[in-house]
Amino acid sequence: MKKEYEDGLKEVACAVWEHPEPGFAEFESSRIQVEFLKKHGFEVVENVANTKTGYCASFGHGKPVIALLGEFDALYGLGQEADVAEYKPNDCEMGHGCGHHLLGTGCIGAGLLIKDYLEKTGIEGTIRVYGCPAEESGSGKVYMARDGVFDDVDIALAWHPGLVHQVAAGSSQSCYHLIFKFHGRAAHAAGAPENGRSALDAVELTDIGANYLREHMESTDRVHYAITNSGGVSPNVVQAEAEVKYFVRSTTNPKCKALYDRVVNIAKGAALMTETTVDVEFVEALSNTIPNYVLEDVLEESFLEIGVPEYTKEELDYAQKFKNSYETKYTLDMIDETVTDKKELLENMKTSPICNYFVKNNHSEYCYMGSTDVGDVSWVVPTSTINTACYSYGAGAHSWQWVAQGKSSIAMKGMYTASEVLAKAAEKLYENPELVEKAKKEFDERMDGQKYECPIPPEVEPHI
Ligand SMILES: [Zn+2]
Ligand SMILES: [Zn+2]
The missing domain is CATH 3.30.70.360 (Alpha-Beta Plaits)
Known part of the structure; x- marks a missing residue:
């Protein structure tokens, strides 16, 4: 990725980190991102689905329409000093303990790369970067899906900052x-x-x-x-x-x-x-998440082409400090069900401060315990997700360790990697319409005649 893009994205991610806001009240975070997207030539519609902070930024024309699902809300009780490998709350009521400052910004990064690609090749297709509010609590995407925001979308791609580099497999509740x-x-x-x-x-x-x-x-x-x-x-x-x-x-x-x-x-x-x-x-x-193996394959191929970030000695030392701050015994049973080679991952977790290879997952219908509003998008359009390592091994999501590492260079490298992988996957989909058709066919087979019925009744409006 161009240095200019990296710098711009880092600035956006850090600004969102510094203004942690709750679901449906991410006014500053949304404003920062919308401004950045407009500056880079995207057309932006705000207040999508009456969510106030939700937005849709688009570029290009015609089909296929590919959507990137960004988020930017923070969590209460997680104010924490940056880059300090010990629990040190700051005076912030909230903190980015789930990495959503990276999540939304990484989707914007992918949007920039795809825009350049569409301009350069003149290929037909539309890219949309959605700013989806209130993932942690509030279910922003569910209201967006209910409002028909994704109805003309062909493919949705998402990512989430995490502990490993992988294509997410399985379902959620x-x-x-x-x-x-x-x-x-x-x-x-x-x-x-x-x-x-x-x-x-x-x-x-x-x-x-x-x-x-x-x-x-x-x-x-x-x-x-x-x-x-x-x-x-x-x-x-x-x-x-x-x-x-x-x-x-x-x-x-x-x-x-x-x-x-x-x-x-x-x-x-x-x-x-x-x-x-x-x-x-x-x-x-x-809603539960409906997997799409075709898209998982496209994302895996893209991830392997882009590769995982390389870390400097300084970054590894930094990650090691955070890994040490969370006492745990690394065992096979803590490794996700869908991981192809659990022993390899266990070995990496034991010996490296941060995940430094692509973790392969099996296609699976396994349902992970827990829920995400990406599920509702997956009921409307073929959807798939990747994770990139943005944090050291050790503490998981919603921890002070994740807040503290949120502005670090390892977090940024994870975010840039996500942007590049998502952009690469989108390129493959624009270039190979048959892949889009295959993903849709799989989606139709899985739905088997079922239509998306929004689980939130029509009279309930977005609320904090
Ligand atoms: Zn979370
Ligand atoms: Zn999250």
Whole structure:
């Protein structure tokens, strides 16, 4: 990549790192990126799908339309000094602990390279860089998918900063977030308990019911909860109001919806038992990810052509300090299910401070536990994702170590590599329309007549 691009991208990524913002409130991050894209000749539409901070930057004309899925939101509780290999919070309420300052900027980098390619070759095709808000919490892409933002897109490519260089394989879970708000009646808990109807009892009975449900759900389903209002601190007042927040996850949208209905029935049963009432508040939902082997192959070929970054002695020393800051025993069982040669990766994790080779993954339907809103895009258009190592081995995502390394040269090298690999893959797709058709055919076969039904109901708007 041209030095001029590298410098510009570094500036953007660092500026976003320095202005960590929560989902749907990434105003400064979005502004920085939009300005940069406009300066480089992209046409930008803002406030995409009424998300305020979401944008769509495009260049070129005609088909195929290739989308790059960028993000830029940060995480609460992760303010941390840069480049310090010890926990040292700064006065920031938030921090880029998931590398989304690199993620969005890396997609812009790929956009620049693809724009140059389209200009140079005169080939027909459109590149779109999407700024997708609120990945961590808020499900920005889900609203964008619901609004039809990706309907005329042919292929979507994504990346995420990580610990290894690889093409992501497998799937991720569908997930519903909801809150049960119980309403009862307060009373003196000793003097007139018969007059009280406890909302806290209803919360407890809901949780007990959900815990019994575990025995009768699939082993790949997940249900977890947090009591977000226990009704107060006074045992001698029957709690009139209480609420509990639930995440319900399964391997596909239809299965997840069915499990969600069962959990809602448990809460209704708890309300009946306690003579309270319950409001079910829908918070957000995300779809499972549908893999696409054709695109995985295109990305792998591209990654092998670009290669992984080379690290200087200084960078390796820097990474080693961060690796040392996280005590862990490296074992085979911590390696992802889809990795082709687990022993090779384990050896690399033990002996190198940072991943320094391309980790091959098998094509797989394996569903990783956890969810991403990239899943919703994958229900609309063939989608695939790569990871590049932007951090030392050791601590994983959402850690102070990731925040601290966020502006380092190893983070930037990971980001530039992602830009180059995504751009290379896009070139292959523009040059070989039959690859786009093959990816679409696989998509159609996997959908088998199913249509994307957005898991977020139409009346729910993007919210923090
Ligand atoms: Zn994250
Ligand atoms: Zn993330």
